[in-house]
Amino acid sequence: MPLRLLKYAFSKEHPDPAFFTQPDSLKHSYDAVIIGGGGHGLAAAYYLAKDHGITNVAVLEKGYLGGGNTGRNTTIVRSNYLTPEGVKFYDTSVRLFQELSEDLNLNLFYSTRGHFTLAHTESAMRTMRWRAEVNKHVGVESYVVGPDDILKACPQIDISCGGNAPILGALYHAPGSIARHDAVAWGYARGAYQRGVDIFQSTEVWDIKTSGGKVVGLNTSRGFIATNKVLSAVAGFTPRITDMLGIRTPIVIQPLQACVTEPMKPWLDTILVSGSLHVYVSQSSRGELVMGASLDPYELHSTRSTLDFVEGLSGHILDMFPFLSNVKVVRQWAGMADMTPDFAPIMGKTPIEGFYLDAGWGTWGFKATPVSGKTMAETIAKDQAPELIHSFRLSRFEDYELTGEKGAASVGH
């Protein structure tokens, strides 16, 4: 029993203060306003305060903290991407994540379990090798393994997948991890709050005001705020915000679904992803299997669930683990993924001065929460994006300089 728990038994009152409390009203003006109280927005607020000493900041969240994709994702953290720029960027995030529980003094259950991307076809094997080679080059621990190594890490898997899609090998990525998504949002919120950032829930941004191509303020459900710097970190709502400013992005919104089973004793130690079967699965610290599949193949601004998704996913899970036939799915849900054509995010400055964009996180943004917070905070503080996110700039679409991550992202998350 850790000593930290003693205080609970020996204090009469519950000894923990509030993670965050909400001020009664907005200030008239802020040095910077962040739209979106998901992981990204809160992390940006935290690093603005911590790294740059900018604390006259408001985070505005229309619902509750972490209630967007942050609280709906399946929490896979990894850096085995395809482009060197992507690998470096996500690797920075993985390193921040490894220290984050201590940094925020909150146990995020950051759990390094190893990550296998299974290959069922020769062409998938080729992509695995490509990723492994790029990863190795950048110094990230990924390599191509054969069926025996997969069986060693997960002896329960049916390597022939019922004869339907035999597994030929996998890309193994040692740092692959999972974490408690809510705690990441709360930890950043607490850290920001403790440093003086104002956090408002149930506060929606309705409009952004500009003058001469510069941001001057926002209209919100709690009134007007004057500010010269606005960060949009609203994931699935990005088009609604960019529309306010007439900024064009290639982002489209597609639903992404997931589900969990009832809890069972731990048996699945690794994170498994199969592109051919369109599924991925890990076992949470609560004992549930957390499972997901590919994006819904159409645009839709909705978080409704479909039966189709869970039926298809179930069939594919049974290809890998036939013995789960009578294990039960407890709950399914969906989020709205902000997809880009090249499966890489859009980060940094925009044609409107003082308006910064952190978007295009699609199915893969949870893992980037720390690094996006850090780099966006720097972008806001210095009005210049750091080199690390240069490849993710909005103008890359005009320049035809895409950062092609599709091969590493489709079901990969």
Next chain:
Amino acid sequence: MNRRLETRPGEWIDRDEPLKFSFEGKEYTGFSGDTITSALWASGERILGRSFKYHRPRGILSLSNHDVNILVTDMEDTNIRADVVNVKEGMRLLAVNTSGGVKKDKKRWLDRLSAFMPVGFYYKAFHSPRKLFPFWENVIRKSAGLGEVNFNYPRTIKTKYHEHCDLLIVGAGTAGLSAALHAAKCGIGITLVDENRQAGGSLTYDCAGDQESKTVLRNLLDEIKHHPNITLLTGVYAAGYYTDHYIPLVREDGITNMRAKAVVIATGAYEQPPVFRNNDLPGVMLGTAAQRLIHRYSVRPFDVGVVFTANDQGYRVALDLLEAGVEVAALVDLRKKAASPLADKLLQLNIRILKGYCIYEAIPTGDHEGVKEVVICPFDESSGKPDTGDLVTIACDGIAMCAGWAPAAALLYQAGVSMRYDNTVNQFVPNKLPKGVFAAGKVNGRFDLESRLKDGQRAASEVLSMLSETSIKVVSEPHEGNTPSHTFPFVPHPKAKNFIDFDEDIQLKDFINAAQEGFDNIELMKRFTTVGMGPSQGKHSNMNAIRILAKIRDLPVEKIGSTTARPFFHPTPIGHLAGRTFHPHRLTSLHDWHQTAQADFIAVGAWLRPAYYSIAGLSRDDAIIQEVLSVRQAVGMIDVGTLGKIEVHGPDSALFLERFYTGGFANQKIGSTRYALALDEAGVILDDGIVARLADDLFYLTASTSNSAMVYREMQRWQQKWQLDIGLVNVTGYYGAINVAGVAARKVLSKLCKASLSEQDFSFGSIIETVIAEVPARIIRVGFVSELAYEIHVASQDALTVWVALMEAGEPEKIRPFGVEAQRILRLEMGHSICGHDTDGLTNPLEAGLMFAVKPDKPFFIGQRSLQIIRKAPIRKSLVPFLLDHQDGMETPKECNLVIAQGDIAGRVTSIAFSPTLKQAIGLAYVSPELAIQGGSFLIRTDNGSLVKAIVAQTPFVTSQIGDSKK
């Protein structure tokens, strides 16, 4: 101790069929029709399970599929819900999640340590120092989770049906039955489902000591039976509501996905527990659970009971208990004022009614197996405080709890119904219902028998008018009289253990502490405390959580809102959801021939294709080499029936192709073919193929095997926008295709074909329509794998005739079939790239060296604008052919190994193979422009890290052998 009652009318057990089973190593008997729980309870057992976090002993709570502390395993299956699963002869059962058995669970000390584990404790410890976290994590993981998975459990195949009906009614209780009968009069098709094994809902158990409800039920069921258009399904639950009234109905042996024109949700309400210290002891149960035990399974819930009520339901339960022979020591009513109509009846029976009182705590027996007595005291409803100056003890061995209800509204929430809090029933009720969705009965805030019957008719009449059936409008009046739900049935206690969520062991103070820590809206509170996240999904805790939060924040309940109820209504097995799974693949009409010829198949897109034909005594590689050499030296043939084949006809056909592909087709001659390249709007290569013109207004084109579905889809999509005067026909399956290639190809073909195949009459790139082996065919002179090659397209059913004829005709030339592997080498020797293999999701034609196929100054083609922009910027990479500078002991690079220059990534190998013709490794790679110099060299890094030199070469790697065949 035997708690089984004498035979009772309407009981669900069959006394003629006794069953033996064991639980935790001890033998028991029950009856057919018993659930595991009812049989154990009848035998006098109390501790049936242990709680999840503190490992407290637990017994019955609801007996209605929500008792998730009583999960058992038969070592085959895990997490079996004992409260609803029928006991079977010979079952050997253990409780899950105990160490050392349910009675002597070694982890029961955790209960003592609960003070160290307040809400969210795990967020606040174990993470520092970081090195120790894996250790703690392991401890936590092991203690979490419920049952153990059986890795030998078989893959079960459950049936899946798809059905339609006019009206689906979920819940065959009072309201559901009444709705069905009313709607059935108009003759529409009705399906009525209920998760219980028998219809009737609360009519089967909520009797208040008399026979009225059972008589009502009998009459309703009699009538239902006589309606041929009502299908009543019991033992079936509606697992979720999906868009457009799509509802999976889960049976034991499968799922029926029902699409209904209208849905009536008559799912009733879950009884909610009052909250007091030790409200989780075995023997403390919901009033309705006690009623279910009595009326369904003929089991006495306890010998001496106390009813703790905060509504009129407790009086009904007390009468049922008395009727079953339970001594009711007292009825403790939290309400000081409200008078129950049944109170007089109880008073006549000399039952002690204490109004304005609460149970302050339940005292466990010495062995903690059950209740010994309760401590009661006056309760001030306005302050919510017990008056502990006046404690009285009453001996008993059981408590029935009745505090109110929460609507079973999960399906309504999923249907997008907005709910409002109704202050007369103190419950959420539907506010606005979407079209085709209706609610009736308790879920709609109607509680009395009469109003439930009426409400069912009202819903049915609304359904009928929606379906444009004539019907008389029925109105149902809102609830009158005492509220069925208490607004705040919580009794604080300094020593806590007053549970709100039994799945997750969450106590009253946990909510207060969570709010103190800032988690004071319902969604955050749910996530921080985990209330409602257990397997029963908060059916007995969410409502209480909302009430507490309202109190803490001093807001009305409706301002708190509620959390979303997502599918599933009950956890649903993966095997049921999966049903039979299908792994569709496509076979060409030559498949059987390939199989007989020992082909080894690989999947290419949706197709199975021969990778190569194995030959006894030859290794795979050698067999492939033989196939390659036979083409180079004589003749070979391959089944290319998997190619996408599309016909475009109509006056605008050429225009359509001009727009879709990058090349020119307007002036294409009839009888000629052209290479065709398709891009997306960003200028990225989608696919390539061949376009043949057969008439002014008829083109026949091919697309690559794995992209053909996409190409056809894209063509259709664009045609939707362009609305040209064309027709598109996907003839992929209609045509078979065979490629005869090699120096002797012409010789072989001319034996079967009447048309002249001479170089003049049938030059490279032309197409002829002719007859081969008496079969009409389209033949194209192609050059993908060999300079001399013919692609023969015939109707699929004729492909075998032609194939066999070719094999015979080629016999003297030693013709050989070849597979995909040899094809890849052959085309590489010819220097051809493959879309998707040598291109990726971002490759443009400049990089792939395919600009020869682009006619940039056409009026329009897809990707044209992008390409114009891309052309202005410096090129970033080029696909170049290379030869390996071979050295002994050198590791051969593989596809996707990287090209390295000055320590940085400068490209990637996309194709590499050993050329049997050149006896050398050849390949294609993307390299940065400065490396793409003919005759220059670059370095490839192999898997083991060594650098191998490659020399930029010219294509084709293999030069003409066509000469000798020209003769």
